[in-house]
Amino acid sequence: MDYDKIREHFENTILTSKEFESAKPVNELNLLYPPFLEKLIKCFARYNEKYPEHDVYVVETYRSNELQKKYYDEHKSKVRKNGMHHYGIAADVAFYINGEFSYKGNYDFLREIFAEEGLTVLKWELGHVQLIPVSAQSSLRTAVTA
Numbered sequence: 001m002d003y004d005k006i007r008e009h010f011e012n013t014i015l016t017s018k019e020f021e022s023a024k025p026v027n028e029l030n031l032l033y034p035p036f037l038e039k040l041i042k043c044f045a046r047y048n049e050k051y052p053e054h055d056v057y058v059v060e061t062y063r064s065n066e067l068q069k070k071y072y073d074e075h076k077s078k079v080r081k082n083g084m085h086h087y088g089i090a091a092d093v094a095f096y097i098n099g100e101f102s103y104k105g106n107y108d109f110l111r112e113i114f115a116e117e118g119l120t121v122l123k124w125e126l127g128h129v130q131l132i133p134v135s136a137q138s139s140l141r142t143a144v145t146a
């Protein structure tokens with residue numbers, strides 16, 4: 001995994017974004033690391049081959065440390081700061097079905113596709129997908145925030 005490229009994206013696109021300190025959830029796709037976004041789009045297309053009537057919807061992309069801490073305090077996340085969302089390499093997804101926001105898409109199938117495409121899903125967070133394995137998170141943090 002090329003952490004330098006992820007760091008460039010973090011420094012050039014995320015650090016300079018008006019959303020950097022956003023206290024609210026952000027779902028701007030352009031804050032995602034582009035190769036990660038490409039993979040997501042590919043996975044969504046594969047999902048839609050089977051479920052053309054479901055739109056996979058990205059609920060959250062980048063996440064500020066302020067919001068991360070709020071989630072942590074509310075026990076919505078196990079991560080206190082510098083989660084993978086903070087680096088633009090994680091996304092939380094849900095669905096639009098019949099024009100309505102929904103969690104009733106086929107997550108099992110979508111998560112299977114994510115894994116097949118080399119992405120990482122978490123047992124404890126159904127809608128979450130990230131670029132790198134949990135075991136690589138601390139080296140990523142060191143490489144990007146150093």
Ligand SMILES: [Zn+2]
Binds near residue numbers: 085090128129
């Ligand atoms: Zn997440």
